[in-house]
Amino acid sequence: MAIIEVKDLVKEFVVVRKKTGLGGAVKSLFWPEKEIVRGVDGLSFDIEQGDIVGYIGPNGAGKSTTIKMLTGILHPTEGEIRVCGMSPQKERKAVVRQLGVVFGQRTQLYWDLRLGETFELLKRIYRIEDKRFRETMDILNGVLRIQDFIDTPVRQLSLGQRMRGDLAAAMIHDPTVLFLDEPTIGLDADAKHAIREFILTMNRERRMTVVLTTHDLDDVELLCSQLLVVNHGKLVEDGPLDAIVNKLSPHRLLMIELNHSAALPDHDRARIIRQDGLKVWYQFDKSAITASELIADLSGKLPIRDLSVQEPDIEDAIREVYRTTA
Amino acid sequence: MNEVRHYVTVFGYYAKLAIQRQLEYPLFLVSWLLMIPTQYFTGIWMLKIIVDRFQPLSGWGFHDLAFLYGLGLLSHGLVVVFFIPTWGTEFAVLRGEFDRLLLRPMNVFFQFVTGYFNFIGLIDLIPGVVIFIYAANLVGFDWGIGNLLKLALVVIGGTLIRASLYTIIGAVAFWTKRSRNLIFMAVATMERTTMYPLTLYPQAIQAVLTFLLPIGFISFYPAEQFLDKSTSLELPLGLAIWTPVVGLIFFALAYAVFRFGLQKYESAGS
Numbered sequence: 329m330a331i332i333e334v335k336d337l338v339k340e341f342v343v344v345r346k347k348t349g350l351g352g353a354v355k356s357l358f359w360p361e362k363e364i365v366r367g368v369d370g371l372s373f374d375i376e377q378g379d380i381v382g383y384i385g386p387n388g389a390g391k392s393t394t395i396k397m398l399t400g401i402l403h404p405t406e407g408e409i410r411v412c413g414m415s416p417q418k419e420r421k422a423v424v425r426q427l428g429v430v431f432g433q434r435t436q437l438y439w440d441l442r443l444g445e446t447f448e449l450l451k452r453i454y455r456i457e458d459k460r461f462r463e464t465m466d467i468l469n470g471v472l473r474i475q476d477f478i479d480t481p482v483r484q485l486s487l488g489q490r491m492r493g494d495l496a497a498a499m500i501h502d503p504t505v506l507f508l509d510e511p512t513i514g515l516d517a518d519a520k521h522a523i524r525e526f527i528l529t530m531n532r533e534r535r536m537t538v539v540l541t542t543h544d545l546d547d548v549e550l551l552c553s554q555l556l557v558v559n560h561g562k563l564v565e566d567g568p569l570d571a572i573v574n575k576l577s578p579h580r581l582l583m584i585e586l587n588h589s590a591a592l593p594d595h596d597r598a599r600i601i602r603q604d605g606l607k608v609w610y611q612f613d614k615s616a617i618t619a620s621e622l623i624a625d626l627s628g629k630l631p632i633r634d635l636s637v638q639e640p641d642i643e644d645a646i647r648e649v650y651r652t653t654a
Numbered sequence: 655m656n657e658v659r660h661y662v663t664v665f666g667y668y669a670k671l672a673i674q675r676q677l678e679y680p681l682f683l684v685s686w687l688l689m690i691p692t693q694y695f696t697g698i699w700m701l702k703i704i705v706d707r708f709q710p711l712s713g714w715g716f717h718d719l720a721f722l723y724g725l726g727l728l729s730h731g732l733v734v735v736f737f738i739p740t741w742g743t744e745f746a747v748l749r750g751e752f753d754r755l756l757l758r759p760m761n762v763f764f765q766f767v768t769g770y771f772n773f774i775g776l777i778d779l780i781p782g783v784v785i786f787i788y789a790a791n792l793v794g795f796d797w798g799i800g801n802l803l804k805l806a807l808v809v810i811g812g813t814l815i816r817a818s819l820y821t822i823i824g825a826v827a828f829w830t831k832r833s834r835n836l837i838f839m840a841v842a843t844m845e846r847t848t849m850y851p852l853t854l855y856p857q858a859i860q861a862v863l864t865f866l867l868p869i870g871f872i873s874f875y876p877a878e879q880f881l882d883k884s885t886s887l888e889l890p891l892g893l894a895i896w897t898p899v900v901g902l903i904f905f906a907l908a909y910a911v912f913r914f915g916l917q918k919y920e921s922a923g924s
Binding site for chain 1: 664752
């Protein structure tokens with residue numbers, strides 16, 4: 329059974345169309361022009377336990393709205409949600425006990441107080457026993473190294489430290505599903521690395537399901553086993569990253585650098601798309617011919633000095649999805 | 655029982671954190687300590703001037719008025735200590751602060767209200783206590799155990815009535831995103847209507863302040879009884895009982911409105 333099941337999910341917002349100028353403002357006051365906008369428009373998907381799922385899409389695609397419905401913050405206009413077999417709206421308390429949630433743009437840490445105080449509060453809110461609390465803190469500390477700044481007031485933490493603190497706070501009650509809304513936003517390379525390591529460790533050691541939204545495709549590439557791509561509130565792609573990329577751009581490039589100029593042979597399953605001095609680019613379809621076959625075919629006919637195979641760019645592929653579904 | 659202990663423990667820790675946070679900014683504490691007592695002592699001074707220069711208000715002399723004012727300030731002080739977050743519902747809605755509360759496995763209203771125990775608000779209580787004791791001695795208040803019990807019930811009931819009104823008005827922000835100005839209006843209205851005898855106002859307003867917004871039960875009706883005046887509202891069992899009853903009913907209603915509003919909550923931002 330899937331740990332998260334979403335069926336025909338819809339969220340509508342009422343937007344009041346504002347008119348320009350004073351006259352418009354007065355008109356809007358008495359005869360507001362209301363418009364119903366679908367932020368999420370008929371989403372259906374399942375997420376299996378132990379997966380790390382990247383939930384991606386351009387700004388305004390409905391990512392945050394979906395996360396907020398899955399975590400019980402917002403009520404859907406239509407559709408069904410099951411998280412751990414329960415409705416996050418009807419059984420909020422039971423569901424949220426199983427969830428850890430981090431919004432990258434906000435913090436749940438007490439700004440004025442030392443970091444440790446927030447953990448102490450959460451210990452009481454989630455009724456965690458002393459022994460268990462210490463064990464969890466030890467584990468979290470091992471991966472996130474929060475001990476270094478646990479006595480520092482949160483307002484004095486760097487963004488990377490704050491994010492580590494927020495991750496630890498979301499994990500203190502040992503959730504089964506972790507929701508991360510843009511967890512690496514604004515972080516430097518080091519901090520990003522720490523956060524990714526943490527996600528992978530928790531996923532590997534505790535089979536924790538992770539759902540994350542991000543605009544950083546390195547996150548997607550390094551972390552996610554599954555992708556859900558949304559645009560305009562609709563699901564546009566669904567599956568493993570390489571399958572999506574293959575589907576969108578099935579071609580690979582073989583770049584060959586020659587010793588000296590020579591007649592370029594044609595090949596029935598690859599075609600020359602570019603030539604620049606002594607460099608030649610062959611484009612081929614991975615499913616029609618493997619790179620090594622192609623190299624073997626060409627090496628007898630060409631004086632090869634150097635070669636490289638280029639994988640398609642994920643960013644281009646994703647941008648292509650956004651563009652074609654816009 | 656276990657559940658109750660859980661909530662008490664969390665409340666205790668929330669209070670500890672709130673006190674620590676407020677002590678981080680001592681200058682604010684000092685300014686509040688100077689400002690608040692000044693405000694209330696000038697309030698009672700105004701009452702004295704009005705009565706001295708003009709005449710008793712519907713038969714209420716300065717002693718009676720001071721007693722009424724002091725009684726009202728007691729529940730005001732308690733509201734400021736325990737329910738101040740309701741005044742800021744608008745900000746909590748606009749900043750999406752309910753997201754955090756909804757993500758935790760506890761009652762949202764409880765978390766919202768107890769999440770900020772306003773330790774500094776105790777300063778509001780000082781002038782209330784001073785004025786009440788001063789006035790109680792002026793009117794010869796009977797400090798017997800029965801009367802003290804009645805007084806406690808009235809103060810708790812009054813606190814609930816005030817808290818309910820702020821909760822309902824604050825919750826308007828769930829629909830309109832704005833309620834702060836309404837809250838300030840309510841604070842001012844409540845100050846005025848608990849300070850003077852209700853019988854000063856026209857019948858229609860008296861009815862509104864009794865049945866629609868039961869502000870009359872905060873201090874006026876109980877004060878009438880404590881001062882042995884002919885009561886202007888006939889109810890069995892004496893008004894000391896009715897204030898907490900009205901308080902509980904109004905509080906239940908306020909909680910229902912808050913819950914209903916929370917369903918309309920549109921978490922802001924990303």
